[in-house]
Amino acid sequence: MNQTSLDGSRxxxxxxxxxxxxxxxxxxxxKHFEHCEDLxxxxxxxxxxxRYTAYSVYFESLFEDKTVNYMKASLQDLVPHEVGxxxxxxxxxxxxxxxxxxISSQSAKLIDDLNEAAxxxxxxxxxxxxxxxxxxxxxxxxxxxxxxxTEPIAESVVHGPRESTVENLQKNIGMLxxxxxxxxxxxxxxxxxxxxxxxxxxAYLANIVNMEVLAELKRRLSKMEKVNVLDASYIEExxxxxxxxxxxxxxxxxRPDTAVAAMLDGKIIVLTEGTGSILICPGLFTxxxxxxxxxxxxxxxxxxxxLMRIVAFFIAFSLPSIYIALTTFHPELIPTVxxxxxxxxREGIPFPAFYEAAIMEFFFELxxxxxxxxxxxxxxxxxxxGALVIGEAAISAGIASPTMVVVVALTGIASFAVxxxxxxxxxxxxxxxxxxxxxxxxxxxxxxxYLWLLLHLTSLRSLGQxxxxxxxxxxxxxxxxTFIRAPLKMLMRASRSKQISGAKK
Numbered sequence: 001m002n003q004t005s006l007d008g009s010r011x012x013x014x015x016x017x018x019x020x021x022x023x024x025x026x027x028x029x030x031k032h033f034e035h036c037e038d039l040x041x042x043x044x045x046x047x048x049x050x051r052y053t054a055y056s057v058y059f060e061s062l063f064e065d066k067t068v069n070y071m072k073a074s075l076q077d078l079v080p081h082e083v084g085x086x087x088x089x090x091x092x093x094x095x096x097x098x099x100x101x102x103i104s105s106q107s108a109k110l111i112d113d114l115n116e117a118a119x120x121x122x123x124x125x126x127x128x129x130x131x132x133x134x135x136x137x138x139x140x141x142x143x144x145x146x147x148x149x150t151e152p153i154a155e156s157v158v159h160g161p162r163e164s165t166v167e168n169l170q171k172n173i174g175m176l177x178x179x180x181x182x183x184x185x186x187x188x189x190x191x192x193x194x195x196x197x198x199x200x201x202x203a204y205l206a207n208i209v210n211m212e213v214l215a216e217l218k219r220r221l222s223k224m225e226k227v228n229v230l231d232a233s234y235i236e237e238x239x240x241x242x243x244x245x246x247x248x249x250x251x252x253x254x255r256p257d258t259a260v261a262a263m264l265d266g267k268i269i270v271l272t273e274g275t276g277s278i279l280i281c282p283g284l285f286t287x288x289x290x291x292x293x294x295x296x297x298x299x300x301x302x303x304x305x306x307l308m309r310i311v312a313f314f315i316a317f318s319l320p321s322i323y324i325a326l327t328t329f330h331p332e333l334i335p336t337v338x339x340x341x342x343x344x345x346r347e348g349i350p351f352p353a354f355y356e357a358a359i360m361e362f363f364f365e366l367x368x369x370x371x372x373x374x375x376x377x378x379x380x381x382x383x384x385x386g387a388l389v390i391g392e393a394a395i396s397a398g399i400a401s402p403t404m405v406v407v408v409a410l411t412g413i414a415s416f417a418v419x420x421x422x423x424x425x426x427x428x429x430x431x432x433x434x435x436x437x438x439x440x441x442x443x444x445x446x447x448x449x450y451l452w453l454l455l456h457l458t459s460l461r462s463l464g465q466x467x468x469x470x471x472x473x474x475x476x477x478x479x480x481x482t483f484i485r486a487p488l489k490m491l492m493r494a495s496r497s498k499q500i501s502g503a504k505k
Contacts, residue, residue, distance in 0.1 A: 014115055015113050015115070016028070016113060016114040016115050017112060017113065017114070017134065018111070018112055018113065018114055018117065018129070018134050018135055018136055019134060020131075020132050020133060020134045021131075022053060022054075022055065022129055022130070022131035022132075025114065025129050025136075026041065026055060026057075026129070028114055029041075029057060029114070029117075029118070029121075032114075032118055033118070033121075036059075038059050038060050038061040039057070039058075039059055039060075039121075040056075040057070040058055040059070040060045041055055041056075041057055042055065042056040042057075042058075043055055044056065046089055047089055047090055047091075048090075052090065052091055052130070052131065053130075053131045054128055054129065054130045054131070055128070055129045056126055056127070056128050057117075057121060057126070057127045057128075057129065058121060058125070058126040058127065059121060059122070059124070062124045091130050091131065091132045091133055094130060094133065095130075095133050095135075098110060098135075098137065099135075108137045108138065108139055109125075109137070109138040109139075110135050110136075110137065110138075111127065111135060111136045111137070111138050112134065112135045112136075117136055117138070119197065120138045122197065123197060123199075124140065125138045125139060125140050126138070126139045126140075147166045147167055147168075147276070148166070149163055149164060149166055149171065149175070150164050151163075151164060152164040152254050152255050153254070154254060154421065155253065155254055155255050155258070155291070155292060155419075157291075157292055157293040157296060158293065158296075159293065159296040159297065160257065160292060160293060160295075160296035161255070161256070161257045163175060163255070163256055163257075164254050164255065164276065165253075165254045165255070165256060165259075165276045165277070165278060166276050167273075167274050167275060167276050169199060169201065169271055169272070169273040169274075172256070172271050172276075172278070173187065173201065173203075173271065175256040176203065176256055176259060176260060179256060179257065179260045180205070180260055180263070182205070184205045184206045184207045184208075185203065185204075185205060185263075186203065186204055186205070186206050187201050187202070187203050188201065188202050188203075188218075189201050190202070190221055192221075192224050192225060192227055192228075192229045193226070193227060193228035193229050194226050194228065195228050196228040196229060196230060198228070198229040198230070198272065198273055198274065199272075199273040200221075200229070200235065200270060200271065200272045200273065201270070201271045202214075202217065202218075202221075202268055202269070202270050202271075203259075203263065203268070203269050203270075203271065204263060204267070204268045204269070205263050205264065205266075208263070208264065208265075208266045209263075209266055209267075209268060210266055212464075213268065213281075213282065213463050213464065213465065214268060216463050216464055217239065217268055217281055217463055220238070220239040221235070221239065223238070224238050224239075229272065230274065230275075231272065231274070231275045231277070232252070232270060232272045232275050232277045232278070232279045233277075235270055235272065235279060236248075236249075236250050236279055239281075239463070240462075241460070241461040241462060241463070241464070242460055242461070245456070245460060246425075246426040246429045246430055247285070247423070247426050247456075247457070247460060247467070248283060248288070248420065248422040248423055248426060249282065249283055249460070249461075249462040249463075249467065250279055250280060250281055250282065250283040250462065251279075251280040251283040251287060251288065251420060252277045252278065252279060252280070252420070252421075252422065253277070253278050253280060253292075254276050254277060254278065255292050257292060258278075258280075258292045259278045259280065261292075261295070262280045267280050267281060267282070268280075268281045268282075269281070281462070281463055282462035282463040282464075282465045283462050284462065284465070284467060284468070284469055285457060285467050285468050285471075286468075286470075286471065286482040286483075288418070288419070288420045288423040289306060289309045289310060289313065289418065289419060289420075289423075290306065290419065290481075290485075291305075291419045294306060294485050295485070295488075299484075299485050299486060299487045299488070302484075302485040303483075303484035303485050306483065306484060306485060307483060307484070308417070309417050309418065309419070310483060311414075312413075312414040312415075312417035312418065313414070313418060313427065315410060315411065315414035316411055316414040316415040316417075316418065316424070316427040316428075316431070317427045317430050317431040317434060318431070318434065318446075319407055319410060319411045319414070320357045320361065320407055320408070320411055320431060320434075320435050321431065321434040321435050321437070321438040321446055321449070322438070322446065323353065323357065323403075323404070323407050324353045324354055324357060324435060324438045324439055325438040325442045325443050325445070325446050327342060327346075327353050328352070328353050328354075328438075328439065328442060329438075329441075329442025329443060330442060330443055341403075342401075342403050345401040345402050345403045346401045346403070348398050349398060349399070349400065349401055350398070350399075351399070352439075353404075353439075354435060354436075354439040356399075356400050356401065356404050357404060357407070357408070357435060358435070359394075359399065359400065360394065360400050360404055360405065360408040361408055361411075361431075361435075363390055363394075364408050364409075364412055365428065367390070368412070391405045391409070411431070415427050415428060430453065433449060434446065434449040437449045457472075458472050470482065
């Protein structure tokens with residue numbers, strides 16, 4: 001099928017004009033959609049003595065049964081009653097009425113190209129072809145049963161809204177419109193993929209967004225015109241700055257309030273048809289440890305919880321490496337009583353600390369992956385029971401020490417405290433090279449690993465913006481919502497001054 005460019009234009013060689021001969025159009029569609037068994041051609045008649053013929057063409061799989069029945073019963077309502085009684089309407093009346101943009105019971109779009117008509121059909125529109133007219137009417141009738149708005153699964157909160165985005169793009173946009181009642185809320189539509197023709201929308205607040213970042217995102221999306229997109233993650237990987245970095249450069253959310261808060265902060269969001277995840281661009285390092293609930297609790301509570309997440313971040317990728325470095329190279333740094341306890345626990349263990357940690361980490365990650373793939377009702381149970389059984393069995397068999405089991409368990413628990421799942425996955429990856437460095441070089445190797453991480457993070461960009469902003473480069477006036485969450489009064493004043501300075505620019 002021919003593809004429409006992002007600006008909606010078509011080249012002249014792609015145009016296939018609709019013929020006044022109804023049979024010619026039907027034959028073209030039958031050939032074009034050959035072996036598409038769910039394509040329906042519904043014939044109906046109108047006019048005096050029902051002498052005139054029209055065909056409705058649509059994919060029955062894109063319509064609910066009740067919608068199809070309603071559509072068939074109301075097709076006569078699509079013929080303009082304003083020109084006279086329905087039984088006396090002629091094709092000339094229909095051509096004159098719709099050609100001059102008359103108003104019918106349903107909003108109609110005029111199509112004069114068969115390729116465009118085919119595109120409309122596959123996107124859930126109903127096309128009506130009249131004998132003797134070289135144009136067709138397009139109506140958006142598609143109605144499928146989709147997942148209803150429920151409570152967010154991955155971002156549940158104790159206080160605050162409990163709405164979650166769904167796979168229906170229009171529902172998601174509607175939930176955003178309910179919260180942003182301003183003409184500054186802009187939506188721009190793109191269609192990506194030759195086969196999938198996935199509709200995506202980028203949304204932003206025109207009076208707050210950074211126009212340079214917006215232009216850069218559009219430029220990168222323009223290169224995806226022929227990429228078949230099934231999920232927002234396709235877009236993330238295509239437009240990110242550093243593909244091979246373990247750190248995510250964009251955020252995901254399934255909460256409309258989080259998406260709105262991001263736009264109020266000058267972000268751009270990407271909504272994709274068929275997926276409930278909203279992509280937030282650009283994504284900064286400090287934002288990966290913020291939760292929607294931070295703004296629904298008192299500032300002192302939110303600040304303490306956020307600091308706890310930052311501590312969990314360091315534990316998640318550093319604790320095994322620190323344990324290996326201390327027990328292998330620097331035992332003098334461990335308090336004597338604790339050192340004796342560790343030595344007694346490791347007595348009889350046949351593996352060095354690195355192999356012991358690697359084995360336990362491997363089985364812990366295996367259990368985590370298995371728990372995610374099992375049915376929800378038994379996945380959590382299997383993960384907990386499996387961890388207990390394997391941990392106890394490893395200690396009893398002398399494969400791992402109790403101390404190592406505690407270290408691995410604390411590492412896993414700390415990774416669960418990170419709100420963004422893709423950031424938690426990154427921590428699971430970067431702890432491996434740190435373990436190797438600490439095995440060969442001890443604390444010196446660990447410092448090399450930390451330095452490498454810092455250099456990588458400072459050089460990383462998200463849509464051209466510094467990943468460590470506002471830490472590097474340092475912007476003190478933007479630190480009110482990073483490691484701590486300042487009171488809302490202070491945040492509102494800072495946000496207002498930011499908007500004023502942006503408007504002056």
